[in-house]
Amino acid sequence: MRFTPQLRALDWLVQRPIAHRGLHDEAKGVIENCDAAFAAAVAQGYSIECDIQLTADGQAVVFHDDEVDRLLDGRGKVKAFTVKELKAMAFKEGKDRVQTLAELLEQVSGRSTLVIEIKSLWDDDFTLTDHALEVLANYNGPHALMSFDPDLVARVAAVAPEVTRGITADRVIDPYYDPLPVARRVAMREFAHLPFSRPHFVSFDFHQLPFAPVTEFQAAGFPVITWTIKSEADAQAARRWSDQITFENFIPA
Secondary structure, eight states, X not given: OOOOHHHHHTHHHHSSOEEETSSOBGGGTBOTTSHHHHHHHHHTTOEEEEEEEEOTXXXXXXXXXXXXXXXXXXXXXXXXXXXXXXXXSOBSSSSOOOOBHHHHHHHHTTSSOEEEEEOOOSSOOOHHHHHHHHHHTTOOSOEEEEESOHHXXXXXXXXXXXXXXXXXXXXXXXXXXXXXXXXXHHHHHTTTTHHHHOOSEEEEEGGGOSOHHHHHHHHTTOOEEEEEEOSHHHHHHHTTTOSEEEEOSXXXX
C-alpha cells in the first residue's frame, strides 16, 4: 500500500472494490446501472461505478449507452427522449426502470461511494456536467465525477473545484475516439490535458497497463483505479498497477 497525501485524502475512494455499473447479474435479472444492481452493491459493501446520460428535457439519467436499443424496448438516442419517455420503456430483462441521478442519490443515501462517469458525445456541451453538479450540490455521501472527456473534467474543476474528479482513460485507440481530430487524440493519449483538467485520480483500462503517463501520474502520488476486472486472476494483476479495481461478473476476494 502506498502512502501519499493525495491517497490519504482519497482513502474513501480507493477503500473498497468498485462494482462496475452496480453489482449486476443479468442471469438473475439484475441489470447494469439499475436499482437492483445498486442495492446489491450497497448490501455487500462495495463502492459503485455508474454512468449518466443527458435526456431531451435536460436531466441526468443513469445509463451507459448513447442509444437505448441494447437494453430497453425502444430505439434511438437517449438524448432524444425525456425522462418520462425513458421510464415508459421496459428493460428487456428485469423489472427496474431507468433512474435519474437524483433518484440514485436518494437510493444510495451515502451508504456506498459513488463514482459517476459523465458520458461525452464530444460536442463541447456542458449541460449534463452542470446539471450533475447541481444535483450533487446538496448530497453529503462520498462521491466523485469522472469522464473520458478532459473538457468535462476541466469544467468540474472550474465550476466546483471542491468536487473530487477523475479522468477515465485508455491509450485512445478505441473507435469511440474516431470523431476526434488526430491531434486531440494524441494529446489525450499523452495526458497533455492534466494542467487544465486537474484530475484527482485516473481510472484506466488495466489491459493497457503499464503505460508511461499513468505510471508518472501514480508516481506523483495520485490514485489510479483500473477497469474492468472480470476475474480474480485479473484482479491480482491489476493491483500491481493500481490502488483499487472496478470489477464485474465475479466477487473479489
